[in-house]
Amino acid sequence: MTDDGPGDDVLDLLDSGVGLTPALLAAYRVLVAAPYATVGRVAAALDVGPDDARERLRALADLGFVGRAVGTQDAGTAEARYVAAPPSLVLGTRLAAHEVAMRRAQAELDTLEQMYRLAGAEGGADDVVQVVHGAAEVAHWFARVQSGARSEVMAFVQHPVAVTGADENHVEDDLVRRGVQYRVLFEQAMLDAFPGGLDAFAAGLRAGESARVTGSLPLRMVIADRDLALLPVLTDPSHAAAAAMLVRPSSLLTGLVTLFDTLWTRAAPVVLDLPSGVPAVGVADDVDARLLSLLLAGYTDESAANQLGISPRTVQRRVRELMDRAGVRTRAQLGWHAARAGWGD
Incomplete structure (x- = not known):
């Protein structure tokens, strides 16, 4: 399954509430997926230079998201490897604290809203x-x-x-x-x-x-x-x-x-698609659904035809077919039947 990463709303929350910028999150995700990665591997995965990757790892370490793995240097190069802290530990506690703050902010908002309403109710006509x-x-x-x-x-x-x-x-x-x-x-x-x-x-x-x-x-x-x-x-x-x-x-x-x-x-x-659960005796397709919507809104056959990109004659034929399926004889009865059957819901 392809992981496209979090959406913008999640990125904003992690940045403002946790201090994890999109750049840092990308590096952290690399380490979560590939434990004991080197600076070079992180740089390659992110398609950035070693200095950029090293700076991100340093920032993540300052935030407590990563640490150096003890005794896991590359043989001959002594290049340090990095390991990600458990997400539930570093993210879970921070997000829980953020949720508490959000609940307190919501409570304050509710209080201010009540004060605002009371002030408005007690104000004069000028307010x-x-x-x-x-x-x-x-x-x-x-x-x-x-x-x-x-x-x-x-x-x-x-x-x-x-x-x-x-x-x-x-x-x-x-x-x-x-x-x-x-x-x-x-x-x-x-x-x-x-x-x-x-x-x-x-x-x-x-x-x-x-x-x-x-x-x-x-x-x-x-x-x-x-x-x-x-x-x-x-x-x-x-x-x-x-x-x-x-x-x-x-x-x-x-x-x-x-x-x-x-x-x-x-x-x-306004009906654009065939409603779900339409009775068997009802509209046949989305064009019928749109046509009904226009007719119920007061459109003439010619105006409805222009909206649907079909000829007035086709409109008249479809209306007759709708009336036959509904078992009615007039357009007024068709409108009543459409409303009763929920065709326009």
Whole structure:
């Protein structure tokens, strides 16, 4: 089995929490796999010069990760050999201490968060809404609101995008990897603006984002954990990034959350692949799944055909086949059957 080494998140943890830089970790891994290695062997394994390898071994020795093996010099050269300390000893104890520190930091974070919420609840009306000015500041808060989320991010995305494009929002990718749930409601115009628009959403959806489509949205906004929202002061897309409002816990925020939940419930899910567990009498392939998604979102046959790269006649034929398999006679009945069967889940 090929060992590609630890990921960047593990490397960052070992560097910051243990003092084991990527360069030192690479040398330590050589010694773990090849006990009693010489400087020359370590240098060859890492494709570095002897001086570089010797410096890494010296640093590892200072950290307690390696030591010289007693009585194991090469005959004739007296070149010292090095042996790695047991990983459970040198890494286990350090990581355990790091975990204790992280738990204490989390406890402090929870305390500060509670203090913050109480201060907000006791504050006046002036504390509920904070206005930030300038495109750079708005973009900063757009990222900050999301990055502070611990469980859920909800967003309305109108066309055209005012703050950032999907490719630029790396914060979302990081949060999804951490288990934060993303629910994004898009205007239909977002799909209309790009040929093959469904494919543009594939990366986000497959990374863990839940997306739905609706005809139009009343505003742009992003909400984190249902207790902090960011929305533009002006609805005009050409000025949306000029100033934005931060809305903290209040009846106003409750109204924004309720608005999102209501429109989310009414919107059509974006379906890119055939759902698992689809009944035998149901959609036949991924194209059918995407077609249903578009029709439920209110697309005409022609618009759906443009999105799928097929002809309107093919759309009509596939719809008839879907109706036959579902045992219904109208498109309205097909939509009801699709929702009941979970085709769009």
